[in-house]
Amino acid sequence: MTYPFARLTAVLHFAVLTLVACTAHAADPVDVQLAGQPSKASHASSLMAPTQNIYARSHVSLDGRWSYIIDPYENGYYDYRHMPFDQSDSGKGGFYDDRKPKDKTEWVEYDFDHAPTMKVPGDWNSQAEKLQLYEGTVWLRQTFQADPKPGKHYALYFGAVNYEAHVYLNGKKLGMHKGGFTPFQFDVTDKLAKGRNVVVVKADNTRHQDEIPTVNTDWWNYGGITRDVLLAELPATWIADYKVQLAKGDARRIEGFIQMAGEAKAQQVTVSIPEAGIKTTVRTDANGRAALNFPVNKLTYWSPEQPKLYTVELSGGGDKVVDRIGFRTIETRGRDILLNGKSVFLRGISMHEENPLIPGRPRGAGDMRMLLQWAKEMNCNYVRLAHYPHSEEMIRLADEMGLMVWAEVPVYWTISWTNPDTYANANAQLTDLVTRDKNRASVVVWSVGNETPIGGPRNTFMSNLARTARSLDDTRLVAAALEIHRKGSDITVEDPLADYLDLASFNEYAGWYWASNAEMLNYRFDVRYNKPVVVTEFGAEALGGYHADADTRWSEEYQDTLYRNQFKMLSAIPGLRGMTPWVLVDFRSPRRQHPYYQDFWNRKGLVTDAGKKKLAFWTMKQFYDDVQRRYDTPATR
Template sequence: MFKLKLSVLLVCLSIFSSICFAQVSSIQNIQARKIQSLNGKWNYIIDPYENGYYDYRHQPYDQSKTATGGFFDDKEQKDKSELIEYNFDGSPQMNVPGDWNSQSEKLELYEGTIWLRRKFDAQPQKGKRYFVYFGAVNYEAHVYLNGKKIGTHKGGFTPFQFEVTGKLKAGSNSIVVKADNTRKPDEIPTVNTDWWNYGGITRDVYLAELPEHFISDYKLQLEKGSNNSLSFSLKLADAFAGQEVSLTIPELNLKKDYKTDSEGKISEVFIWNNLSLWSPESPKLYTVNIKSANENIEDKIGFRTIEVKGDSILLNGKSVFFRGISMHDENPLLQGRLRSQGDMRMMLQWAKDLNCNYIRLAHYPHNEEMMRLADEMGLLVWAEVPVYWTISWENPVTYANAKQQLTDLISRDKNRASVVVWSIGNETPLSAPRLSFMSNLAETARSLDDTRLVAAALEVHRESNTMILNDPLGEKIDLVSFNEYAGWYFGSSPSEILKYDFNIKYNKPVVITEFGGDALGGFHADENTRWSEEYQEALYKNQLTMLSKIPALRGIIPWILTDFRSPRRQHPVYQNFWNRKGLMSETGKKKKAYFVLKNFYDQMQEKYK
């Protein structure tokens, strides 16, 4: 019966995927193309009733040939008797990229629709193709150019673009985005999360000008298990044969010439010795040029291997211990998403100061710039999609959405040496439908990229003083990676942590993906007083003692680097809409537990030299 349901599900998935998520795969390395930034001040209209999308019969304006009134028309009153019930020019402005919650006090907790509009000039040229590219819009985006709909996208953290060739006007153009961050039970993530639901156009927006037969995607990396076998693949946006393409790495005196096949693709594996391999200790990046008749794309790419052997994780063939920390895409010092490279570099440097070699970018894809900075600064990355807690496991459309977000993440970041783990989810409860859903995601990740590890943050269950990990998904992933909160969500004091041991079913490397407890920065008491820095400090000391007893322990990723905002955290004194599990406060001050973890990481660095 279950096999029958699964086969029906997979058929439905293919159907729903083509209907709901049809779009050109995001363009690789958009920053290296000819782009016009559409960032800056956008006018916005708050629309909680969606009056700008539906008429009074609740029919969408953009599906009617006769109805008028949609905000996307961006009309200006030309006659004094004309009725228009909106006006972008007279509306307030917000910064793009940027979330709306941090830019207006009345929008801090707003969930719903906001319309954003920007006018820009363009001079489209014959023989060129044009795309409007969004780094991310949370969550559902309807995009209109000069009053005409150009596409819809779901997913709050992955890039997308729509072709506007032939739709741009010479001179002034109007782009309107209907952004809706409403939480819904069948979406990814679902209604229940533990982070702030920042709405809006949260990442860069570009207008890209590309040649007719442009390079849409490329990949250059070491083959699995090899330190000198390079795999290069490329595809054009169309099936154009005979396009001459060269791959050059000047520092290596490497130059390869190719012609695209009948599908507009190139694929080759070749040997190149004397590569300097990328690692946290030596984050070597090579300047790579990919050139065609009409494009010259530059990237910086590092080469390294990552694999599991028995209960060890091998980076470039050498055993490594993940000295990790988790973080959200949020600036604790200034409300809102990380705004700039400076913000991101600050967060990554804080992780480096803690002596981390590894970061978990939870619980959704972070900005592409974070991966590039991790490449540069030497931090291994766990990259994750927001399959979080209780998902609609049996809904084919929900699965198609999750699969698309995973595909987009891997497509975007596959050339980043820092990314060593694709995570398919966090704390998902056991059930047969969930196992099928998650197993299919694991297979998708491997089919798209077999050179990295596939993992998920699993849950444990307890019997007396034993934490048991026997999740059947453990068979499908590379790490025994799980969250546990001894001393905080179970156990009445830090001292009780030492009573626990583990029963782990799988002979794989163990990576603890979360542990921790809350502390209000600056609140001091004894170690048995909840919310105090001393409680968190004692919790960390005893957690590290307990976890060190696991023979296969190969990494820990405590929760979390800094305090972060969450509507779930409502205690008026100790939380006030903040999750206080950070090792640093919202002011950037280090709590006492920070130094416990820093000392442990210093010891582990010496051990794994």
């Protein structure tokens, strides 16, 4: 039971946390006290807000082979009294020192030079057999040469480290970051050495109840440095962040902002879109910020049919950034979804960020393009990137290939709803996601979570996340994958969180976790919202190549029949405007333990772990072909 006073206190507390989290994303380097990080004045964090479009800046890749040491007892972090070495008076003694014996008499119990290596970006689970099921600490080290120049700023950028990362440069701690799927960076301007430098990362993918995600998930907990590592060189004053997008509900106006950082924040900044004949100049204030608001006469709007991207140039303060940006509007009207003012059906599929052909996380654009191309072959115009932020490269490919995107944070199942630190963590991950991808035309939905159970603390937690998403970006839809409620043959979609969302979006597994293929046709949906209905999950497991009759579970025929019956059942829902069945490709999961049919794989994919398309893939494509024909014929809508 939630008492009124306690609930009010929680709301106020979360509101404060939201403000703090948003404020912490200022353009300049800040000393950020992250949730769960011990405070130590002598080790102020160099964590700074990630630079927008970091790949367009002058940078050196630190990817490649990194030496690693497995440390299940965290001997490289704690002394024998279990006190962190980096919080001692000397700050020395941990593996981050990369220490070498001075002579044959000195005692040192680790050695990166003779340690094995792994590829970065890449997870450790798929690169060493003994690490396949490992959860814990692994230390990773890379050496690089640098020649820092006076008057320049330098940032050490990580695309993602799962889950908790402690980062050290030349034996000094830069800071800590929590969250396995969002970027972070450190100001290393005064910490780089001329010549040889050493970066050491303590990566820990241990699951904890109070973290985001929590201990219970249905995907593989890939540990390590799973995305790019860059050393970026920035001018004395640089363009730290920007938003250049169509205004909410106005396809004839661009709104956004410019944020400068560095030594002289008050600057004249020019925004130019040469192909569209646009050039405008603004002046940033003393804090380095200026609003953008200017009309546009003629644009080719981004859409799946014509994924037009414009070259956008921003220059000021001696800095210049070039981006490729698409412009489109997305909104709802009653039970309809409008893309550029035209009704659209979201022909989607859910997908994990995992390449089944090469175990582990995708290691480059080729892996990601293959996954998105499979979706295109199914005639999808939309993908749900579940259940966490996928890489920036994936979103940019969706921009280029013409796929709308549902982007999600890993607030998944049952987490610590009443823990303020847990909320601060979730809010920060959502903020980082929106901050990173706000200029990507493909992103049409910000999702604040998946299958979370109704309850007072949860409702407060999730509604505050929805408010954060809307406050950061009011030009996209806000949603969550809700649960359903069954009574007899009635399926009800009713959740207090829906009042804060733009879509009536939910998961349902008729024919697999409840009812049979035949029985599901007896069910009827009662969606109690005048909002577009998007079914975010349904499906059945099928072992690729296993064939039987349509009543035999695990067979391709059972999965195919379930899809056919789902289409009949779901098409009866008034306001059905999209779906993302679960899932594009079979993926690894420790929860899936049947020794023959699963073997630690979730087999709900429409593509096998060998890249073969199952029967239901073609059934899904035929359904989407039919839907597309109906939407291309206005008289039938």
